[in-house]
Amino acid sequence: MAVRAKSINPVVIFGGSAALLFVALLTVGPLIALWMRADVSTRLSGSNWSAIRFTVFQATLSAIISISLAIPVARALARRQFRGRALLLTLLGAPFLLPVIVAVFGLLAVWGRSGFVSQLLIASGGERISIYGLTGVLLAHVFFNLPLVARLILQGWGQIPAEHFRLAAQLGMRPADVFRRLEWPMLRGILPGAFLLVFLLCTTSFAVALALGGGPKATTIELAIYQALRFEFDLGKAALLGLVQFSICAIVAFWSLRAAVNANFGGGLSGAVKHWDASSQVLLWQDRLVLLGVSAFLGAPLVAILIRGVPSLGNLPVTVWPAAVNSVLIALSSAALSVFLALSLAAMIDLLKSRDSRLSSTVEGFGMLTLAASPFVLGTGLFIVIHPVADPFALALPITALVNAAISLPLTLRALLPALQRQRLVYGKLADSLGMSSWVRFRVAIWPEIRRPLGFSTGLAAALSMGDLGVITLFAPPNVETLPLVMYRLMGAYRIEDAASVGLVLVSLTLTMFWIFDRGGRLGHQS
Amino acid sequence: MDISLNKFLVAQKGFSLAADWTISDGITAIIGPSGGGKSTLLLAIAGFVEVSSGELLFDDRNMTDSAPEDRPVTLLFQENNLFPHLTVFQNTALGVRADLKLSKADTERVTETLESVGLANMNDRHPSELSGGQRQRVALARAVLRDRPVLMLDEPFAALGPALRHEMLDLVARIQQQQSSTVLLVTHNPDDAMRIAERTVLVADGVAAESMPTANLLDNPPATLIEYLGNKKGPE
């Protein structure tokens, strides 16, 4: 083993630790705050336990289904060049970025009892379908998460060196061999992280489970928390439930991060690679079918949202525009913060990896855990902490940006970490041997490698923040609105049509913002 | 085996490479400025890059459009020739059967070949535990087992020190003699060409010129080669 001459960079350790501390404060801090304010000791009721069981059950199932469907989609995208591929990649970004309520109405337009599919079935003599219940919850979760996972896996395919596919072609490997020897090892590195991500997202999912769940059978922990905070004002119970949710996620996080075998690929040529093993007509048609299917599945609800929103665009309330400005400002600052935190953490994780891989995984796990924090607990906890010392209203926008950054951190970290690690595998030794200074190294070696995932994750974080309603409701001062808030207020005032238009504005802004960043990251990048 | 390129042209965005010649058994070096198309030439012969026009013949069989696996060719890359999660033995055995379903005789043959390239008792190691030279030896062992009439190497030893590089070049020469194959070796080092290649092809300015005896080419280098060699006359 060669002795590493590299010394620990104190800036990396300091930055990483600060980010870690911040994350810990935002995740565990609110739980403690709630606990301190709670005056009675509470225990979990029977219905709380069934909520916990259902949450774990649906989150596991959602993750498994999303991943199983995302694999063929990512593979088809990895090995086929076709017109509209870039558009499809953008489409893959869309569902995840939709505000939940907009997406739910899009899904209902297709899958609902009066939706497109039901109409089709009735017209052909069949019966209308009802998706309410577990089916509906899974459908929505797959709609949100399949594209996200597909994009993550697609990045994994890009990490397999082009030489390996050429080698496989030369050696005459069959598709099954290619899967076993090239693709499966890559997937083993990526899937546990992807599973974790979907699991976390579905655990804290609230609106979806409620709207499509069909009743109290499909109650999630998040609803129980909401109920405890809102109706019963039982802070102790909310904290307890938040802790349970946290523990479940922590267990899954550490299990899955341990299961993730670090797929140690050498750096290969970047860019699109032809896969010779997939040149048969059967596979070509299989891929076409997969891509067509996923386009329809993701595209139809989006089209429905468009159709619903357009008619009322003309009489949008004027409050939409200042609200849009607020939303964009919050989104941009929270995205910047999220990416900054993710880079700080990723640099530290990467540095620790070569010395103490267990510590490194622990840090990575913590970085993922903000997703497990209940937004209600987070918001209430922050309120309890801040209210005695400062005016929560005055801090509404910064706090919203802060919380949104924390919540999108797991995603930005997930996207940036592999790129940073790959960068070191490819250029690390070279850079060390050339004695590159940190800045030169960043410019020459790190920046070209991370700019793509950086663009992607900045866009993601910004978009997530755009659609978020969460904390602003607790802190929103009078006369400061965000787009989702305007939308909910419209719906609350019977103006469903206008709400659909605001929803469309929200979706368009969100997607545009994501597109600009994602595109910016790819601009000028060879092939 | 003869390799014939007839009015052969690979054209890509802002880049093209033309060739019109035949080479035969023995070792031929390919030399020229980087970005000139040396690698593309090998990739096209191996079937990884589409040929825009012209023909590619192996002996007299036209294989311009054949699948990579059907061509009588083994191509060694500069790196990433091994699958990181397979052992040395498995990586080598891929040259016998791509699905790794080996008979007892196959297993013995793989071990013997590994010994013959100087890798005894390393069967169970993974590529990450090997040095750069050892990795290329595994790749060469696999090439020996595949036993294709044409062996092409794309700067395979560029990262190695001079002594080790010479050793590896000699190994290539030995393999060529054992199998009387046609070897194409891309190198940026005229020294390598002088050491093992009787003839050399100069690739520059979008053209792969007809091969010449290596010594002749390096003694009277054309302008493009002088520029590349840095005004050095002949090998150092």
Next chain:
Amino acid sequence: MKRSLLTAALVTLCGAAWAEAPTLTVYTYDSFVSDWGPGPAIEAAFEESCDCDLVFVGAGDGAALLARMKLEGARTKADVVLGLDTSLIENAKATGLFAEHGIQPSGLSLPVTWDDSVFLPYDWGYFSFVYDKTRLSDAPDSFAALLESDVNIIIQDPRSSTPGLGLLLWVKAVYGSDAQTVWEALSPQIITVTKGWSEAYGMFLEGESDMVLSYTTSPAYHLIAEGDDTKAAAIFDEGHYMQIEVAAKVAGTDQEVLADAFLEFMLSETFQAILPTTNWMYPAVTPSGGLPDGFDTYSTQHALLIPAANVEAVRKEALAEWLSALSR
């Protein structure tokens, strides 16, 4: 010229400082403060006479509003809280955060008598199932008929929504100890249970169900705001559960006089006349001009209301029954 500008600026500045009007902060629910709610018109009307700055702060819905008050405790900035309802009154009083109003309200047009010393009503409504006449020709005319029919409904979760809780209490008021059996029988007709009113109503408008749990005043919205007379409320023989929306003065207010004035103003003709077509509820005092068209269609029903003091106990029991019935 320069000088006069400066003077003008100074005068404006001082003027602004002197005229710094006292601020009255009213916590309310979100839809009240929205541009389409009563908030803006009421703010303008009150500020005309009070020489003050009236600030509405939206805090989710009624139940979230109470939780917010508990969270802020005595340090709250609120001077008045407007938007709790009869099911929350006892709970709210127990916090000790609210002060008695000392007002003798006159001319209340509620179907029940009002004698609460802390909370004053400002509007009210009946919960009911709303349907589309073009899609459902034969709406049930009682709970019993609903149970016998195959009409499907969307309701709200009583744990997260005011109408959801209203239905829970409604069923309990009608069926008492048989409530759980009724919920079990109704269960197959429930398409889904949503978090809040908006989702449920939106789904109903999209055609997801025959009927949706809402208010008897909902059809009036469609009639008045959209000129659409296809929506109707299904009137049930057993009677309709009421929601009375109330407001109270915060005990720790530093604007006692303004807060009292606001509560007086709340029951005035000006305030009450704004409510029907902005909050889409029946005003607590019928304005002299009467109710707008479409409002009186359903305004007199057999009113059901569980006394505020008992609500908390009934809610706990009913919720357990509801959960058990619908979790099967």
